[in-house]
Amino acid sequence: MVLLSFFRDTVGFGPNRYHFGTNYQHIRFPDDPYDRIWQRYEDIASWTDLPNKSNGEIQNPPNDTYDAPSAVMRSASTPLNASAMDLSWSSDSSMSVGVNPTYILVLYFAELDASQDLRQFDVSVDNDLLLASAFSPKFLLATVLSGIVRGSGEHSISLTTTSNSVLDPLISAMEIFMVRPVNESATDSVDAWTMMTIQTKYSVKRNWVGDPCVPTSLAWDGLNCSYTPSSAPRITGLNMSSSGLVSEIDASFGQILLLQHLDLSHNSLSGSIPDFLGQLPALKFLDLSSNNLSGSIPCNLLEKSQNGLLALRVDNPNLHGDCAPRPVGSKNKIKLILEIVLPVIAAIALLFVAALVFVILPRIKKRPDVVPSASLFENRRFRYKELKRITNNFNTVIGRGGFGFVYLGKLENETQVAVKMRSDTSSQGDTEFLAEAQHLARVHHKNLVSLIGYCKDKKHLSLVYEYMDGGNLQDRLRGQELLSWLQRLKIAQDSACGLEYLHKSCSPPLIHRDVKTGNILLSTNLEAKLSDFGLTRALSGEAVTHITTQPAGTLGYLDPEYHATAHLSEKSDVYSFGAVLLVLITGRPAYITVGETEGITIARWVEDRLSEGDIEGVIDPRIQGDCDVNSVWKVADLALRCTKKVARERPTMTEVVEGIGESLLLENSSRSMRCSLAGTGGSAFADGDSISALETEVMGETSAR
Incomplete structure (x- = not known):
């Protein structure tokens, strides 16, 4: 066994990027257009060099993040008369890596032997398989495997030949990155989302990657931020002068409420100057000069400028400095209107209180059977007539299930709600329906749908809960608007956190029993929330399982052990969530029809293909080329562990949340690297996500030079 340290005393902290094979020189520009420095790995007596005898060009996959240079990939190392390659590395003791450092290990492979003999091996890091199945490099095609490694001290890598393999393992190149945590709070969410919107709107090509304000050393170009210990960083200055901005001034600029300095000069902005700029409460400097703006200058901007509250520059040839004057005496008119209106409002309020005390309350006391007692729910109680009004006589259907229909409603304050009505023919009885209300009333988590109120008015049963205007995950995956892999991961993370809360933070724990894509609701911003608690069960006392007489669930998502034994546990939800992950990866339904009468679950379908190493045949074709294959591999491996046939072999939801976080x-690291290599920041986070809590930093880059 060969054990070598990447951080040797003779080199110090230095190298972090290696190539293997016949070239004994450093490889850098012009062979690597990004001027990455690849050092020849140490000459090992028990290894031999494997050249590219076919002289064919090594190709990188389309949209490859790492873009390994051909000069690095055209040769490799393989063991002599051995079935394994063993390597190790440890962090340098002089390097401040923290108590529990995190690394990203990147391994490069390409088959150089044209014989078509099978080369198959397992890749392990610290004795844990990097992939769920054996790996086979493809002929003259660069393939990258990456994984997260945590902890200080020594770490090991093993490439071990399988029993089916004819050829021994090989390796072409290797990189090690260190992930440094950022202790600062993430930028205020509204400010961050606004900057992402501006970046996408104007296709900004700067170093705009990750969190806008943190870490402070990597804040976005042109931004000034305020930092206070007790609150999130806020954006106070934005300089986008000479940035090639085209079109009108976007309304997003008006969302940065603490903005003091805004420079949009020397661009090609057109249209009128919007009023919202004058409504920014903290704005002290505004430069709109040298654009193609037209029309008049808003009065509020001119007034602030004339009063010395705003430094205003608006030099545009088609602008004129006048604005619509405010009518004389308008303040007196407003005062007069208020003097008339306020007493009327007060009188109406008194009449309402009197009606409530002397008319409405006595009627309620005479009808105790209309609604449950106050001890059952603390949420708002609706009458059936109210539901007819807020749903416009049940005009808009937004969902349907075994219980009946779900209707769109709107409360008095314009808040949209979903009204779930139990029909007379519903398979869901009163007890089951009200059980859902009880569960909703006791759970409070940002990734669980919130109960607003309920109705039990004679024969009418209904629940009123928050409306998620993004629809459900099942419909979004089937729709025309594509969900990127990064968006799918975020949805998976949100849903997993909601399910973890039910299992871990509720007392007694709750088991959902019907986790599926149709019960994951989305907001416009793709925030995910778990819904539909009609089948939810509580585990009483210290029980970790529960026996049900009628196992419930949906085909493809239903835990086979639960179906066979009726023993319900949290691991039943874990199985269902594993199926959700596989649906996100593949874009296929949870139960796939084979032929006219037969079918197969998504778990077994994916397992069959991954056993042959066919990850490309599993990934949804619509996201291929726009995802890091290693991230997909990690989620697929996690999902297959979730869908193990034996419940005790499945992970907990806490472990699932951690696994999705690593993916x-x-x-995110892959996208960040792609942007860095391309020299533009416009494409990496177009869908609104960022690496707000992490800074990926190449170790030892300067010393390697």
């Missing part, structure tokens, strides 16, 4: 880190 998000890989995907």
Whole structure:
């Protein structure tokens, strides 16, 4: 066994990027257009060099993040008369890596032997398989495997030949990155989303990657931020002068409420100057000069400028400095209107209180059977007539299930709600329906749908809960608007956190029993929330399982052990969530029809293909080329562990949340690297996500030079 340290005393902290094979020189520009420095790995007596005898060009996959240079990939190392390659590395003791450092390990492979003999091996890091199945490099095609490694001290890598393999393992190149945590709070969410919108709207090509304000050393170009210990960083200055901005001034600028300095000069902005700029409460400097703006200058901007509250520059040839004057005496008119209106409002309020005390309350006391007692629910109680009014006589259907229909409604304050009505033919009885209300009333989590109120008015049963205007995940995956892999990961993370809350934070724990894409609701911003608690069960006392007489669930998502034994546990939800992950990866339904009468669950369908190493045949074709394959591999491996046939072999939802977080880190790091290599920041986070809590930094880059 060969054990070598990447951080040797003779080199110090230095190298973090290696190539293997016949070239004994450093490889850098012009062979690597990004001027990455690849050092020849140490000459090992028990290894031999494997050249590219076919002289064919090594190709990178389309939209490849790492874009390995051909000069690095055209040769490799393989063991002599051995079935394994073993390597190790440890962080340098002089390097401040923290108590529990995190690394990203990147391994490069390409098959150089044209014989078509099978080369298959397992890749392990610290004795854990990096992939769920054996790996086979493809002929003259660069393939990258990456994984997260945590902890200080020594770490090991093993490439071990499988029993089916004819050829021994090989490796072409290797990189190690260190992930440094950012202790600062993430930028205020509204400010961050606004900057993402501006970046996308104007296709800004700067270093705009990750969180706008943190870490402070990597704040976005042109931004000034305020930092206070007790609150999130806020954006106070934005300089986008000479940035090639085209079109009108976007309304997003009006969302940065603490903005003091805004420079949009020397661009090609057109249209009129919007009023919202004058409504920014903290704005002290505004430069709109040298654009193609037209029309008049808003009065509020001119007034602030004339009063010395705003430094205003608006030099545009088609602008004129006048504005619509405010009518004389308008303040007196407003005062007069208020003097008339306020007493009327007060009188109406008194009449309403009197009606409530002397008319409405006595009627309620005479009809105790209309609604449950106050001890059952603390939420708002609706009468059936109210539901007819807020749903416009049940005009808009937004969903349907075994219980009946779900209607769109609107409360007095214009808040949209979903009204779930139990029909007379519903398969859901009164007890089951009200059980859902009880569960909703006791759970409070940002990733669980919130109960607003209920109705039990004679024969009418209904629940009123928050309306999620993005629809459900099942419909979004089937629709025309594509969900990127990064968006799918975020949805998975949100849903997993909601399910973890039910299992871990509720007392007694709650088991959902019907986790599926149709019960994951989305907001416009793709925030995900778990819904539909009609089948939810509580585990009483210290029980970790529960026996049901009628196992419930949906085909493809239903835990086979639960279906066979009727033993319900949290691991039943874990199985269902594993199926959700596989649906996100593949874009296929949870139960796939094969032929006219037969079918197969998504778990077994994916397992069959991954056993052959066919990850490309599993990934949804619509997101291929726009996702980090290693991130997908990690989620697929996690999903297959969730869908193990034996419940005790499945992970907990806490472990699932952690696994999805690691996959998000890989995907975000991959996108960040792609932007860095391309020299533009416009494409990496077009869908609104950022690496707000992490800074990925190449270790030892300067010393390697």
